[in-house]
Amino acid sequence: MNKKVYIETLGCQMNKSDTERILGILELEGYEETKDSKAANLLIINTCSIRGASEDKAYSHLGVWGKRKRKNPEMNIKIAMCGCVAQQTKEQIFRRAPYVDLIFGTHNIDELPKLIKKVEEDEKVCSIHKTQYKDENGGFMIKRKEGISAWLPIIEGCDYFCTYCVVPHTRGRQRSRLPQEIINEAREIAKEGFKEIILLGQTVDSYGKDLDDETATLSYLLKEINKIDEVIRIRFLTSHPADMDEELIKTVAGLDKVCEYFHIPMQSGSDAILEKMRRPYTRAEFLDLVNMIKKYMPEVGITSDFIAGFPGETEEDFNDTLSIIDEVVFDYCNGAAYSPRRQTPAAVWKNQLPTEEKKQRLYILNDKIKEAIQITNDRCVGKTMEILVDGVNEKGELNMNGRTRSNKIVHFIGDKSLIGTLINVKITEAAPWCLKGEIV
């Protein structure tokens, strides 16, 4: 039988990176990836649990696939669910979606060869580690998607337990991979032809704090990867404000290949809300951090995440969020309405805001974010900026795409042979979501 797998990935880069691991393992088991879900006999949904809406999306995919399975028995379709919803909901998923064949958690990817064999023999399987699980730091078998940039996970899980967030429940405690293993993998990625390496973690700047080795820091990894000839750019995300220090900022400023770009979610501009969120910094401390970054790197790109309508958030608290966006002028932010999540303390507090109010605040937040993006984009006009050309622009007359070191997208006219190279462009126009430029 022809084994074809289709995988749908929801959620953050961690999940996207896990999908590459899953495909790498399944390839060894004889599965070929297809981009056409209708052609697949193994359908996998890699789920995200961060908000109610992301969880709902997973079940709506499953519903469609369940029908297809029932209508096409000759295809012997198998359906699998993994990722953060799977980790949280476990075998209860079988009750809600009885056509699912396999459920595996975020710590169980390495067991796939064994699990998939059982599924092929028509067994229903659920594998979720119930205990705190420390992984073996074994080498990962990753089938990276083709392109210019490669994700390299360096730390999994999270130890912060913010009062609204499911991640520590779905990903477990913080576990850093060993530095040598990461550096070896970076070398292999470079040999495969990737030009940019993006180091990944939920709190990527906490890297190494759970290891005995004091030299294992994000700064050390950046310095080592910066030495690899074939790599021309390096990024890292997501940073936690409380783990970011001057040493790391100086390292980023001092290394030629490491982009001046920081994604540091702030979540709220109000000290009262930050405390209730269990975020261990104040508005003033966050501002100090931003100012320190800007002192070393005036052309830096800084992006963030904010939540609107956290339980107990007053108008004044919310205005503090709007005003910090004015003050910092972020290059981009993700805005989200607070969504109560299972297993998290804030979900059961009595002072929840009405859905309508949260929606209204999100609307205002998103407008404020748009303003900031426009201001920072306008500032680029007339400047000559280095971009990494990363592909073809399917829409519009400017046929090529690239990214500035500060992570802004630039469209320009150029030749496909430029893909994977660094070029200079002069920015001619700032549209709301991108920049337009000309090669100089």
Ligand code: SAH
């Ligand atoms: N590790 C990162 C964030 C990971 S989750 C950090 O600590 O900053 C990505 C984003 O989802 C968060 O920054 C937050 O803004 C949002 N988020 C998390 N839980 C949420 C919830 N319950 N409701 C709404 N947004 C949420």
Ligand code: SF4
């Ligand atoms: Fe979630 Fe907080 Fe951990 Fe980020 S730091 S993943 S928001 S618990």
Ligand code: F3S
């Ligand atoms: Fe979602 Fe899990 Fe990432 S909850 S945001 S996929 S870590």
